[in-house]
Amino acid sequence: MKFRKRKNILKREKAALVRGEKSTLIQEKGHPPGKIDIKIFSASKYTSAYPPINFLADCRENGVESIGENKKKTDDNQDAPKKNMPTWQELLSTADLSVRAANVLLNNFSSCDEFLLCNVNSLRDLRNCGQKTIIELAEFRESIIAVGCRTTTHEQKIQNRLLHAEDLLKFPPSEENLMFLPIFNSGELVNFSWNDLHPGFKGSVSLSGFVFSVRASKILKGLGLTTIGEVMVYPSGNLLTQKNFGRKCLKEVQNIIRSFVVSGDLPLASYTAQTDSGLLPAIDYSSYENLVVSFVRHCLKIKRNQEIVCSRLNFPDTMPTLEQLGSQFCITRERVRQILKRANSLLVVKAHRDLLSDFWEIIEQIIIGGGGIISLVELAVALQTRFEWTHTPNPSALGQLLAIWQTGMTFASASDQLSVDTPCLSCHHPLELLSHLDLSEHDSYHFEVVGNKILTYCKDHCDRNSIQKFHKAFIKQIVSAANSKFIFHDDVVFPSDRWLIRHGERLEDLIVHVLENHGKPIHFSEIGAAIRKENIKYREISDHNVHAAMMRYDTVEIVQRGIYGLKAWGVGGYRSVSTAIEDLLNAHDLPMRRSEIIKHLAGEYSEQNISAALHNCSNRFVSIGEGFYDQPERWRKRSLSGLIDLLPDALVNLARFITTNNNCSYKLVLALVFIRGMDEKGVFYLPTLKERFFNFYLGRQKKGELVEAAAVLMRRIGELGDNEIKNKAIKRPLESFLASGLWSQKYSSFYLHEDLVELLANAAVHSLLLIILLKGIDEYFTAIILPSSNYSKTSIGMDTRTGEPPPCLSDDSEEEIMNVSSESTLSITLKKKSWGKIPL
Structure with a gap:
């Protein structure tokens, strides 16, 4: 170039x-x-x-x-x-x-x-x-x-x-002499202040009404400039030396001054001043839609932004979302959010809010004329009547417009209320009249009737009263302040007790109310009939549902069979069969047989009811076997060591021998079958013992329960013959019993030591030993059922004599039970399928 x-x-x-x-x-x-x-x-x-x-x-x-x-x-x-x-x-x-x-x-x-x-x-x-x-x-x-x-x-x-700038600024403002202002050329005027400007510059106008950016507004305020004339005579070069004040802010200030002086645009003037001077068209009050449109056009310049803001201030049903507005105007929802944020900051400026000063004044008069508080629904109807609009504005949309007037408040729904500080809100006369309202002839009053009664009372006792009609929101407020004596429901004022039985929704409150009115315990069918007669919601409720609900409530207790009263009366004492069984088990502190439970509760409940409660209430009772029942949580918390400590000393060794050093359940099951079926001399016929031992596992198989661990011979029930399994499985536990010295064999009978038999003659001791054996069996099967359990790798317990852990069996071996006597060391024999016996 x-x-x-x-x-x-x-x-x-x-x-x-x-x-x-x-x-x-x-x-x-x-x-x-x-x-x-x-x-x-x-x-x-x-x-x-x-x-x-x-x-x-x-x-x-x-x-x-x-x-x-x-x-x-x-x-x-x-x-x-x-x-x-x-x-x-x-x-x-x-x-x-x-x-x-x-x-x-x-x-x-x-x-x-x-x-x-x-x-x-x-x-x-x-x-x-x-x-x-x-x-x-x-x-x-x-x-x-x-x-x-x-x-x-x-x-x-x-x-x-030849003229100086000071002389030119004394002439009416124009494009030529406007550029002689220091704010445009950075020159300083000699012996010249903003008061010397021509009146056409309007230098006395305050800056508070102008719409500057936040940055420019803060800097002008920090310099102590209060009028637009002071800004005009302030050199632009001095402004540019201020922190965060650049060319963009200077251009903004210059454009506002040029528009204000030359074009006649008065952004600060109130609605009345502008319309009287003819500078701006009047706000259109012909409809709510025209009101919003004319107001927004005064505040925003871009037509698209005007339409977006109008869509948020005037909508028929629900407020349009950002996504919907973005689709309508072909922009993103984020851009819509930015436009609304910027527009809201402009609408709440005092200069713009003053455009609707007449409208705000009318709203304030409406609120004060009805007691100082009003809901958005009532306000929308009142404005339609006041301005003779053909359509009532949407209360939610009206709330968005009111948020511009009441900055800091948010109106989310049509039920939100708007209040103005008036003496009526703090007056005690309306509440006094409501407290003395005669409800003997009528169970309820419409809120307008209550409002007329209060209005008549106030006119006689208040000199400054100018209320023509109290708003519904005012009546609701004094009703809510009456300490729950009255309830406002569907435009009707009820006494709290009448409202509860008529419109109450909590069944427990209704039951308590019926019992309080009756004054004494009654049958649950009578309570259900009273509820169906009065309450609207529970007109179809059955007596069975009422009875089932009453059993769950802590405020109600059973007095006799089918008869209930309030627990506060203290006339109870009746308990259900399940509660009685729980109390009995808690008092006994050990699992009990069903026959023992029936015996203790026979005079209070029938055997059939007791058996049904034990069988049906699985969350409250658990059958542990041999006819014993316990509470589920207590049974889980019981330990073998704790139960064994309750036995006599002579039986402690027997219990520990049976429950320790077990890699399968044979010894536990054999001991359970023997203790349960021996005669008074401690003798058990050996063929019968073998048969019942096998039947224990056969019964588990028929119930679908786990029979044994995978490597144990008894697991093969159904694959091998019953006699083969029976004879092989019982051989080793019998030898272990005989080696312990606690049992002996004579011909075809198996004998328990006579000292132990004498101790087991006590029914309580006999039951305790059975409970210990049942607990050991339960823990064993629980351990092998858990997914993390691996029978070949599970410890079978510490050897109490040597203090060494027993060895584990391999997965591919067929384990044969053996236990050692108290005098010998632990030894294990494995029998492989293709090998001989390998002593370890």
């Missing part, structure tokens, strides 16, 4: 250095007048000290007849002072350009003449100059030419240049 080469030459030939943030302008010889070389360090903070004037007319005044040609100055203006010549930087600092457009002009053009000589196509080759920037620069170029066409005559220009 030619102008780039020319610019590089000028840079090499310049004779001065740039210092600070000032620019050094060097007039180059051999170039057209007005061609200057510019080096700028901080373009965003640059403002000229000279007042901006029509630069194109000035160029012509200084003798430039045509731009880009080598013309000499005319003789008329040879003595014109050079300091009045316009500068390229001055034009760019005051122009409404983006940062990128300004940088493109500063980096590629040294004067306005050079910029005007460049056409649009040549702008495309500039760096950082895209389509958007080209359009902006083209509009800027056209505006420069248009300003040059509107210049005054040469003689008028010379005359205006």
